[in-house]
Amino acid sequence: MxxxxxxxxxxxxxxxxxxxxxxxxxxxxxxNINPLGPPPGLLEVLREALPDIVRYPDPGHRALVTLLAARLQVEEGALVVGNGAAENMALALLGLAPGKVGVVEPCFSEYRTLAEQFGARVLSVFGTEERAFRATPEEVEGLIRETDLAFIGQPNNPNGVQYGLDELRRFAAAGERYGTYVVIDEAFIDFIPEPERRTLLPELLDYPHLILVRSMTKFYAIPGLRLGYAIAHPETARRMRDKQVTWSVNALALRAGEFCLRADxxxxxxxxxxxxxxxxxxxxxxxxxxxxxxxxxxxxxxxxxxxxxxxxxxxxxxxxxxxxxxxxxxxxxxxxxxxxxxxxxxxxxxxxxxxxxxxxxxxxxxxxx
The missing domain is CATH 3.90.1150.10 (Aspartate Aminotransferase, domain 1)
Incomplete structure (x- = not known):
């Protein structure tokens, strides 16, 4: 069972x-949560913030967005703060309304679940054991060609492996060529040392159809609060924010995110x-x-x-x-x-x-x- x-x-x-x-x-x-638990001092900050529950949280998430923009070296309009990474995936589907969604199996089940909930048809390709369950670049590129939006895990869940930087560039370029949004799920990328991370974040503006999704709940061990964000072309980010339920991110989650970004x-x-x-x-x-x-x-x-x-x-x-x-x-x-x-x-x-x-x-x- x-x-x-x-x-x-x-x-x-x-x-x-x-x-x-x-x-x-x-x-x-x-x-898969940080074994160290939340950053030292976070629980005390949340206790001090408890009186804030009598007030609405900032619907624009402005303090957190400012901190994220500075850390990531992106403009604030490129950011979408959400109730976990999963909400940002949902907002991409709602804001961009793809008819066909691509997934690379095996993968995080929410890609398919959310796409089907919002009425999209799901197409898939499969990774192989020999490639540690990564699909070939040709297969991924073909999936992008045949769909309106494609999800790619980086590192992928449940196998935990990354695609190479040149492969990611190939996927993003295919998105531009075919007009397909490429959503790269980087929920676990913070657990990889920076020199070994493969991310297109520094090249984001080169690919208007590229969306990066990240989680703060896993690395900072706050899954019960739910907090994540997406980084995309400002127009794409606006379309995602336009579909967001007001106050979907609560005040304690926002305060936790601000503290975590300032952590030692x-x-x-x-x-x-x-x-x-x-x-x-x-x-x-x-x-x-x-x-x-x-x-x-x-x-x-x-x-x-x-x-x-x-x-x-x-x-x-x-x-x-x-x-x-x-x-x-x-x-x-x-x-x-x-x-x-x-x-x-x-x-x-x-x-x-x-x-x-x-x-x-x-x-x-x-x-x-």
């Missing part, structure tokens, strides 16, 4: 009801160091346990469990031990043996490996009996 009844990880309510583990006792690897750079450095170290450790230990992994660059890994295990049986076995992983069996293009695990702090990763080792060890004992 599918645990992800709402199509996403992090559903502790459903997991607790199914496995009998209290919500506060989970070690949750199913949601040591928080970002510590995050990147921790993620790199623990990701490499997980890859090595998971391989030793007979699992297959792909070269993810963000704060999560796509993992194929050894036979005869499936994503469902592994999720159940670990769930009963208080460890939650994300089944990827429902992702088009993946198999019933695929799961996704977040990269977390060392004690949590040690617990995952310990419980996984115990589960796999128990199955080997049963086979030998």
């Amino acid at each position: 599918v645990l992800e009844v709402y199509g996403h990880g992090g559903d502790l309510v459903t997991a607790s009801a199914r496995y009998g583990v209290a919500a506060g006792e989970w070690t949750d690897f199913s949601a 750079v040591s928080y970002e450095r510590a995050t990147l160091e921790l993620v790199k170290e623990q990701r490499e450790k997980l890859v090595g230990e998971l391989t030793r346990l007979g699992c297959q992994t792909w070269p993810g660059e963000a704060n999560f890994l796509l993992v194929r469990v050894p036979e005869p295990w499936t994503a469902e049986t592994m999720q159940t076995a670990l769930g009963r031990r208080g460890v939650l992983v994300r089944s990827c069996a429902m992702y088009p293009g993946l198999t019933k043996r695929d799961i996704r695990v977040a990269v977390k702090e060392e004690p949590a990763c040690d617990k995952l490996l310990r419980e996984l080792n115990a589960v796999l060890g128990d199955s080997l004992k049963e086979e030998s009996c």
